[in-house]
Amino acid sequence: MANVKATIPKGTRDFNPQQMGQRNFIFDTLKKVFKKYGYQEIQTPAMESLDTLTGKYGDEGDQLMFKVLNNGDYLSKIDANLTTIKSQTLTSKITEKALRYDLTVPFARYVVMHQTEISLPFKRYQIQPVWRADRPQRGRYREFYQCDVDVVGSNSLLNEAEFIAIYDEALSNLGLRNFTIKINNRKILTGIAEILGKPEAIVSLTVALDKLDKIGFEGVQTELLSKGFTPANIQQLKPLILLTGTNTEKLESLKLILATSPTGLQGINEIYTVLNYLASFTLQHATIELDLSLARGLHYYTGCIFEVKTNQATMGSIGGGGRYDNLTGMFGLQGLTGVGISFGADRIYDVLEELNLFTTNSQQITQVLICVLGKDEETYSLSVLNQLRRKNIAAELYPFGTKIKKQMQYANDKHIAYAIIVGSQEMKTGKLTFKNMLTGQQQSLEIAEIEKQLKTT
């Protein structure tokens, strides 16, 4: 074997034991909340058929998808000239699988495939990695974990309200104390496009609006003008976009402006309904904010949309989601509505790390290390080891062959709280040397006494 440089692909990461402890803290916290709200876990394959995924995320999404090269002699099946064929055409001939780009589309596929075995409304959660061939930078990776919670088969807006409650509870439990859940409704955006007399321009409108907090109203204005909107349109838009006040005040003003758009009014009503439901919930640390510039890129949303930002650190959104009325329609199952949210685990990790919110005790597992001074001592200690383990005490025996100094160092590096030292003296008397690695104190104790001490710590 040639000597290969040890590296991993761009935008991917290894996780060491300490990091895994911290990551599992996030996953466990989320799972606990998901289950509490009645959601069950599923998993889907890392790769899906290319057909399942393409066209669901727009052209950009298709480009950012990692495609899996066919196995076998795939070139033999191509009759085109390799020097002139277009990459896209070639790709479709040598690729039929791709790594999943998100968890929502595979979930829709799952629902359609297993429709006979699930009972509606179906509430599931899913925590798995997704892959995007994006350019890595702060808070952006090529392999990252999404934690999705979705319900299909229920059009009640109570679901939307519960998702806000889930966001609040989960993020609060993780230790975040100041975050904003932005809410908007796709129908309101449609209504706005309608009263501008440009219902067909909804996409370019939303894309431009989405950038409001980045490029400001001026920037949005420039972008809209370049997309065919008139200065008169901009004048109409301005008061809408720059609406201020409480959520209710914003909704009241909107009601007047969108009076002639039934769709727009419906969107307003939906938000009202969600907020009314929410009045019966007690939120811990979330701020709910109606944000008309919230658009979200994904094409399949049709009703309420959400996005979560922390106000304690500079980071893109740490979660998002919304209502999609016809996602399963693409797979032939019509009339099934769904709504769901997603947590970006890796971004949440980065935020918790930055804010120092991880507790330190997440990694020490082994409670006691048995250090032996000889081969006979090793044999003798095996029964001690097994006895401790039977009592559910996490114990390790350092195999004989290394100096005791090295063994102690191992215990120290691994943050093991106690060491048991077994030499000829200990074997003779049956009293083992029990050492507290933190204080350095040692006692001579029989196994039963050691067990008792370990049990109480």
Place this chain on the structure above:
RNA sequence: GCGGUCGUAGCUCAGUUGGUUAGAGCACUGGUUUGUGGUGCCGGGGGUCGUGGGUUCGAGCCCCAUCGUCCGCCCCA
């Protein structure tokens, strides 16, 4: 796909206007009366200076290319 930044030991970096055998801290390793860690003391190993060209008597340092990193833009978790 576009713009900027950086690339010297396992890690974090120093390296003076280009000038001999490229340095530090940490980590690793050996010793310090061989039954004891975390704190002391002494010693040791380890670098084709990202890679490939070029300029020069001479390049870690200058020029070009290439790969990679990190940070912005687009888009997104």
